[in-house]
Amino acid sequence: MFPEFYFPKRLIIIILCVTCVIINYADRSNISIAIVYMTLDFGYTSTIQGVILSSFFFGYLTTQVLGGVLADKYGGKWVLGTAAALWSLFTFLTPISAKVGLEYLILCRVLLGVSEGASFPSLNSVIAAWFPTEEISKAVSAILSSSYLGVVIAWPISTWLGSGPFGWPSIFWTFGLIGLVWSILWQIYAKSSPNEYLGISQEELDFILKSKQKNRSNENLNYHRIESNEIVVDSAINESNNVNLSGSLTNLVSEEDNEIGSETDALLPNNLALSNPKEIPWKFILSRHEVWAILIAQFCNTFGNSILFNWLPIYFLDHFKLNPKDFGYYSMIPYATQGTFGIIAGVICDYLINKLNFSVRTVRRSAQIIGAVGTSIFLLSAAYLAQTPMQGIILISIGTALNSFFLCGVHISQLDIAPRYAGAIYGLGNTCAGTLAVLGVAFTGWVLDVTNRNWNIIWILITAFYTVGTIFFVNWVGHKVIID
Helix, strand or coil: CCCCCCCCHHHHHHHHHHHHHHHHHHHHHHHHHHHHHHHHHHCCCHHHHHHHHHHHHHHHHHHHHHHHHHHHHHCHHHHHHHHHHHHHHHHHHHHHHHHHCHHHHHHHHHHHHHHHCCHHHHHHHHHHHHCCHHHHHHHHHHHHHHHHHHHHHHHHHHHHHHCCCCCCHHHHHHHHHHHHHHHHHHHHHCCCCHHHCCCCCHHHHHHHHHHHHCCCCCCCCCEEECCCCCCCCCHHHHHHHCCCCCCCCCCEEECCCCCCCCCCHHHCCHHHCCCCCCCCCHHHHCCCHHHHHHHHHHHHHHHHHHHHHHHHHHHHHHHCCCCCCCHHHHHHHHHHHHHHHHHHHHHHHHHHHHCCCCCHHHHHHHHHHHHHHHHHHHHHHHHHHCCCHHHHHHHHHHHHHHHHHHHHCHHHHHHHHCHHHHHHHHHHHHHHHHHHHHHHHHHHHHHHHHCCCCHHHHHHHHHHHHHHHHHHHHHHCCCCCCCC
């Protein structure tokens, strides 16, 4: 007899999350390729292209906070599954809307953004519930790096489909159907938290839950009340002092350093497990400089990344005069390197924290600086030094590879300081960032029209935003749980 094989349930979750992000980014990024073919049919100017590309963000920013709050309250499974089904539907309907009229295409892109806006806040909620502290960096890096894999897959396939017999509409039909299939699989196999997963081993459940206790301070427990009507209780204190849990429930926060003294929800009676808070203590959250470090850095990073994401294929086509049948293959190379190095960055950061005993704050700061400085140097090098498509691709690819270190900086910090409210904080940051992304992507098209396609101005603007965001993050980043 062979020993019974156990497949870790959190591995099922990460596989589903990775494929979700791949599809998510494929559905939002295929327009960057398709719009070249669509322009041949509809005669779009660069300004109109910018409006079309940015319209996604008009919808995207509207559901960031809502998606995070709903995921933290009700669980990420249902929020993410519903969002995926909707964004896949709007992807499928894109060709029809474009042929009806420009305003309908823009509306369809806005609704796609509304649907996708809830995805990453929901994923943050799932990650915070499913992965132990020791695996957080690797899990986040693997999942978020999949966004680049989505681009790597989508752009060559979109180029091939757009040049094929069914033309550019087949790009949206193909990816829309794939997303609908995934949303069904997610509803079947996913759970919002490990406690809900039938068949999970006690060993895996203990590993996930007990490790989270290490990141919570149990010292100097002088408490004061904050806004929420829930309670966080140290089970050891409960046992020794016979705390009555039947009365009004209130969060308890350390008076001395605002860090939480608590055990995991699994250690509370089932009817008091608080994985999903009923209220978000926004006043307290927004009073903390650790949160503002995330919001400002996310705001600045997204400005640069959204321009690269939406305009890079057109840059290669325009600046290096590539053949429309080839530009999608060239354009995906920087994202292939970014996705690969994103996973490597996560492994490096976990090793520094867990094996070499570097502080979380030092690692987060270093990762953010590498991402900002590295990307800026190589973007500007490509702008001023590259003479051939290959030179440009190599320089930009090195820059995007270093850009992946942002994943271990600002994109993971909310899990360090507020794992229970990670979805809400990430959603708030993405809402702020999405506002600027709308303007940045549209502004790029206008700049290209009025400057006779001077791309250097765009790259300089991106590096300026990366620099500002990193300065705030390095000075204010947190490394311990401030609220739970």
